[in-house]
Amino acid sequence: MIDESQNNTAQTGLQELIAKTNSAILATTNSEKQGEASYSPYVMDETGNFYIFISEAAKHTKNLMDAPTLSLMLIEDEAECRSIFARKRLTLKCDATFISRDDAVFDERIAQFKETHGAIVSTLVNMTDFHLVRLAPESGRLVIGFGQAYDVKGTDFSNFQHATVGHRQAKKE
Known part of the structure; x- marks a missing residue:
């Protein structure tokens, strides 16, 4: 565990990153077990789950239907970062669940998508090839700067473990 000050720093960094991002990078696996990267706008629920609203025309949708695990990344805009080598980012291993259109969660999250991402969602929701996915x-891991990497578990983004594995100083000659 980390001390309260570090936990607050990590929590603040995470909240700022989420507030500044509207889309997530997705890493899915195709039927040949090859990785494929893409992106999607997202919304979050109050418990820390992410939701994407994706079309069957996108490769990541078929990939998630076949293999419902992925890596999700939120990353700081290059134009805003202090160092290209230490962009703030959150990378999470996730399980994907397709939400039925007759589930109450579908209507709740679509309303959130409309509020967050605008009128286009009203058009997309009428297209039956679009699916809501939790x-x-x-x-995962949260990085908010050099020497500020934290491991996270589940959707509980309140307790962080400082990640030190892999950090080595260059040998002095």
């Missing part, structure tokens, strides 16, 4: 985080 992405439930299992574990």
Whole structure:
């Protein structure tokens, strides 16, 4: 565990990153077990699950139908970062669940999508090839700067573990 000050720093960094991003990078696996990267606008629920609204025309939709696990990344805009080598980012391993259109969660999240992403959602929701998918985080890593990497578990983004594995100083000659 980390001390309260570090936990607050990590929490603030995470909240700022989420507030500044509207889309997530998705890493899915195709039927040949090859990785494919894409992106999607997202919304979050009050418990830390992410939701994407995606078309069957997109490769990531078929990939998630066949293999419902993925990696999700939120990343700081290059134009705003202090160092290209330490962009703020959250990377999560997630399980994907397709939400039926007759589930109450569907209407709740679509309303949230409309509020967050605008009128285009009203058009997309009428297209039957679009699916709402819940992405439930299992574990991941939050990076908010050099030496500020934190492991996270599940959707509970309130307790962080400082990640030190892999940090080495260059040998002095």
